[in-house]
Amino acid sequence: MTPDQDSRSQEPGDPPPSADRTSSAEQHDAALVASLRSGLHGGREVADRAFGAVSRLSGTMVLAVLALIAVTMVGRSVDAIRWMGTDFWVWRRWAPPEQYYGILSFVFGTLYTAVIALLLAVPISLGIALFVTQIAPVWLRRVMVYVIDLLAVIPSVVVGLWGLLVLAPNITGFYGWLSDTFDGWPVLGSIFGSNPQGRSFLTAGIVLAIMITPIIVSLSREVIETTPQSEKEAALALGATKWEMIRGSVIPHSKGGLVGAIMLGLGRAMGETIAVALTIGSALGQITLNALASGNSMPAVITAEWGEADALKKSALIGMAMTLFVITIVVNTTATAIVQRSQKRTRGAV
Amino acid sequence: MSVVVDTAVSSDAAVVTLADLAPRRSWRNTKSSLMSALMGLAFLIVFVPIVTLVFTVVSKGAGIVFADFPAWFTDRIPVRGREVGPGMGPAIIGTLLITFTASVLAIPLGILGAVYLNEYGKASRWAQIVRFMSSVMTGVPSIVMGLFVYVVFTLRFGLSGFGGALALACLMLPVVIRSTEEMLRLVPDHLREASYALGTSKSRTIATVVLPAAFPGIVSGCLLAIARAAGETAPLFFTIGIVTETNPNVFSGPNTALPAQIYSNAFTIFDGAKERAWGAALTLIAITFFFTVTARVVTARIQKKR
């Protein structure tokens, strides 16, 4: 339906006043036009645009740095990789005096310690996150968040120092018990194998778990807190207990985000350097399921061997860093995508 | 959702007695309490290592830090490991200098980047890429960042505090961007509109309304980023070298920092050096905790205001 044109006409006898403009009014208009336009040439919009451009440039720095990292890593490792071919990644022998560089055992060490760390950290972190958000009274919640925050900023070298000088010497007894108890069991027997070492995959995994717990807790806390109050109340109104409410409303709502949070923790665990270097035991060529054995990880080898490296070895070490970079980028990209998708979904739903 | 409906409640009993409403000892309630207890236990499990860790660091470090005060903060670092006694001044100064330089590099850039994301780019394709990549960049291992700066900076200009600061700045940048953007998002749009309606340009609005409104939150995020950067070790190996004398010039000559001293002293067999490692650990924890607690206090004050 189209409204009748006449219905919105002006009142009769009250013509549009712009009809009788005086010349002085026109002069005044000219001045007004000029001043309205002055903004364009008067520097303000220029400042505006410059500010926008500078801020955009700053944001773009992130991309520039990432791209530059990729370029330098590839460019600097090309010598070693050309020298070794694909053996670089698929061979475990690392023998610098013979100029033979296979990094497989270090890749394994990195992944194995990270997986151990996740196995230890995930149940604990999710438990803490749920406890803090759903169960703890407000005062306790504040204290816990405080403690977790402090844990998050303890420098990794300090955790590593503690792992090296306190944890490793004191945990060997426990490791011996583990090794004896599970001797001969199907899977656990090989994981808790013979000849337990204080500095081992498991010790490094424990230290890593301590370091990634606060990260997973704070990320999953954010995710869990997006559960709408109404959904939780709906469950409680049906007579659900707290745990049923958590299982029925909170966890289904935050599943995607939690997976992302865990993967970001995994990325962090793989990239961690110093704490692992201090506690993993620095054994070359170790690829074993025995978590109680010493091993090595990529970042730890880079730090330990950089000092006395010649050009080709430096290139090999940078090749290792590039491998690490690629793995962490893949893990982080996937994790970020999962988190962002689940955020979009929950934000869109509200 | 699996909510078990208790049939006793839904039966057509005409009279409700107090006993009907009393809490009952069902498996469901027990299970709920049990799970809550397990979650609380998870916190205790984490609490144990953090307490023993802090306790060890304090008990082993306090002795040397406070032995003939203030020698720890002023004396140079003993050159030989078997020497006993304090001296960590150069590393303390190095840590503060390098972290400060990194902050000067990363914080303005990070805040501007966040301004781009939240005020200019918003949902545009480019902004989404930048947002995504800065999230990815927070996960780049610190050792990779160190090697990167080694290749692009140290190879040309030699070991210096500035190289370390560059690497730390690269690590801080995405953290600052993300936390600042989060804070800018909390600034309500009606404040921006109020400013535009007064004829204020966009850049002026950002500088005089948006950033001041988000200021405490931004400060708190930056302090946390600084705390994290101050404790980073790996990138410093390739970029600053290690010395035992104070080098106040960030831009030239090798430098040293607390994390590097902790690492290099940790593996020695000499008790003097090990003690210094603990002392340096205590000092480093004190510095990072200081920034974290300040950030918390700032956040708490905003929340009280709101």
Added chain:
Amino acid sequence: MAIEHPTSQIGSLVSPFPHSKEDHVDADISVDVTSAPASVDGQAPAATVFELQGLEVHYGPFRAVRDVDMHIRKNEITAFIGPSGCGKTTVLRCLNRMNDVIPTARVGGRVLYHGIDLYGPEVSATELRRRVGMVFQRPNPFPKSIYDNVAFGPKVNGVRSKSDLDDIVEKSLRGAALWDEVKTRLKSSALGMSGGQQQRLCIARAIAVEPEVILMDEPCSALDPIATARIEDLMQEMKDTYTLIIVTHNMQQAARVSDRTAFFTTEVNPESDRRTGTLVEFARTRKIFSNPADERTEQYVTGRFG
């Protein structure tokens, strides 16, 4: 252009104008015709400030408003009324290009301000907004002191001298009938004021940049009846100095305060269920409320629709 600033005599709450409280507290729709100010019935027709020609606004693919034509006159109060979603706020926000803030908004047709096409390539939105101020639905003071809120606009527009700023702040607060209530606590936070005071502060903030026109988007919808009455009094006082355009949900308010009223309504699009707003009738307020030309207007003002 020189605009006379409201002088201190306006500070009193008793209206010096013929349009006194007795008329407009009365909820009766019929408005006393004789009390209409001279600018409506006067000898020479008042100058046109805004002329809208076939205005239409799209948000993305969705057409929010279509075919709006009207002349808005100087030193009058023009009210926009109509049901929710009829586009009255959208049209209002075209007048100071506030819709620029919404990325998907597109404006078609022409909006002439003193004959200048506001959406022409050479017009600066910030310059425009200096002349066309705005007061929003919810009071939105900056989280700054009362003084800084009012001084914000002048400062941004280049007033530096402290004594000039003091004068402007006092004059503006008097103009918004707020001076006597806040003169002893100019430095305290604006967020500590009552809602009605905050809204008058926003009016003071708007007039501090000496605009010609002030747009008010449901300025009283978040206020209690007493605060509303004060703001309505204030509008009558401001009319001599400014051209006011208000959007209101409240028909009595439009009848009480405005000289002319535009009635908008929504129509359902045949192809989608989204509604498009359009202007039905624009005439003197007393005509709209006593003898409207369009049946839909009559239904709305008599409460049979919307």
